[in-house]
Amino acid sequence: MSVIRKVVPNNVNTDLVNEKIRFREVLVIDADGTQLGVMSRDDALKRAMDQELDLLCVAPKGNPPVCKILDYGRYRFEAQKKAKDAKRKQHVVELKSLRLPPNIDKHDFDTKMRHARKFIEQGHKVKVDMRFRGRLITRLDVGRKAMNQFIEEISDIAQVEKRASLEGNTMSCVLAPIKKKQQ
Structure with a gap:
């Protein structure tokens, strides 16, 4: 019997965003950084959609998990830009x-x-x-x-x-x- 393993390439997104968040209750942080408190996932998603933003789980292991309302496309762009800068600035010693x-x-x-x-x-x-x-x-x-x-x-x-x-x-x-x- 062979075992099938799911291999996730490095470039595949593994962030918990919007509908991928499966927690019942989350601690929500607004786009400006203010803490909105603990609320249900559906309420948090509704609040993010009202602002035309996304809900990103930044600390899934927290109790309750922490989610932030932000523009996910911009967040990914900034993260890729930082990674590219870090790679450019590193010095390989031979x-x-x-x-x-x-x-x-x-x-x-x-x-x-x-x-x-x-x-x-x-x-x-x-x-x-x-x-x-x-x-x-x-x-x-x-x-x-x-x-x-x-x-x-x-x-x-x-x-x-x-x-x-x-x-x-x-x-x-x-x-x-x-x-x-x-x-």
Whole structure:
């Protein structure tokens, strides 16, 4: 026997409006924000229709449920506008990855440092990986020294979010931009 589940897409309206409200009694708030008191659903609907507005249930779990008289079309428009604005203003932080060898040369070190600085200044986090291959696994102190030097040189614009730790044959740490204090 198969079970049929009702799937409601995100864009489908699930608000309790006008005839969809099934409560016997509701606490009604007028369009201007004044509380009209507890009344039957039919009386609340009639009052909303008299004002040529809609009745929206804003707190269905209340005792009694709270309904507000408003222009539902305008309410939906404002809600969609707020959601669109919030989506536009959000900033997605990417995790950029850099790989350093344990026995890195000065010039290569400086190049990797420039890349890391560029990523941090753009607001991204940087994951620094150091892979120990072959016999280098016995020289963890050399790798840790290079990693600490890297962290120290970039500490003016970045803070350590995840300290350097060894997982298998890879030592890694995560650096994040320093939050600027708002005045």
